[in-house]
Amino acid sequence: MKPLLQKLTETFSPSGYETTIREVIREEIKPLADEIRVDVLGNLIARKGNPGKNGKKIMLAAHMDEIGLIATHIDDNGFIRFTTLGRVRPHTLLGGRIRFAAGIPGVIGGERISDTTKAYTIEQLFIDVGAANRKACPVKVGDVAAFERPFLDLGSRLVAKAMDDRIGCAVLIEVLRGLKNTPHELYFVFSTQEEVGIRGVTGAAFGLDPDLGLAIDVTGTGDTPKGSKMEVSLGKGPAVKVKDAGMIADPRIVDWMIRTAEKAELPYQREVLEGGTTDARAMQLARSGVPAGCLSIPCRYVHSPSEMVDYNDVQNAVKLLLALLNTPVEIS
Ligand code: CO
Ligand code: ZN
Secondary structure, three states, rough: OOOHHHHHHHHOOOOOOHHHHHHHHHHHOOOOEEEOOOOOOOOOOEEEEEOOOOOOOEEEEEEEEEEEEEEEEEEEOOEEEEEOOOOOOHHHHOOOOOEEEOOEEEEEOOOOOOOOOOOOOHHEEEEEEOOOOOOOOOOOOOOOOEOOOEEOOOEEEEEEEHHHHHHHHHHHHHHHHHOOOOOOOOEEEEEOOOOOOOHHHHHHHHHHOOOEEEEEEEEEOOOOOOOOOOOOOOOOOOOEEEEOOOOOOHHHHHHHHHHHHHHOOOOOOOEOOOOOHHHHHHHHHOOOOOOOOEEEEEEEEOOOOOOEEEEEHHHHHHHHHHHHOOOOOOOO
């Protein structure tokens, strides 16, 4: 699974420009799915299984976009000012490297600031692609970029840009690979534009009108020095979301996930995330409402160029999803 994860995380596809990652994922799932299509918003939707007597129509979603930057202005000396696509924090940027969708690399510099105790704002930063002046700058206003950072294998801990949420995409691909005679009609949705407001999945959920929905995404942890007070740690199992800032997970789905984890003797954690939300929110609120939940991969340094997950958590997430989807669902 590590080579797959490296391939997925090193692909550049900020929100709204998911063409490249979509083709990478499509190649992976082509031999595994019964049917594959792309909808108007760019969501990649793969079906596995047919509606059966004991089956449900289940929608699984992981977003394939990543946070990024977008050029807003190029000055006479060829420096590029930018704004963000999704929640990119300025202190993660200075000195970093980025790459535009067209393949153009650049570095991020900052204005001279007199008070070095203060963090930079986005307005004080700029991208330098090595151009001598505006005319020589190959970047146009509206061009999008993402972090440039190679995948790092630390053994059981893995680090990459865009782990949010290519790790969810990798988990779904592995689940597709591992499914055996599911009684359900499963829709694997690799969604677009999550980082700018859960947009792609909203259309997909309306179109699919599922019986239940599960998102696979990252969540924060509370296991770093003076970090947030959060009872999720790396390596203690995937997290069953109970609540985040945008959703209260359906308690029946939470029960189903926990019951299944305990029966299969798989480690899990209970998650309450105070900031952020996932594609599950849009599934829950689709049409007249859908029972929805989320399986989270604990992740340190979310939305930085170096997001870290634990490989055992990832593998246990795949196992738990297989246990959930290979048998009839009992929720009451
Ligand atoms: Co995110
Ligand atoms: Zn995410």
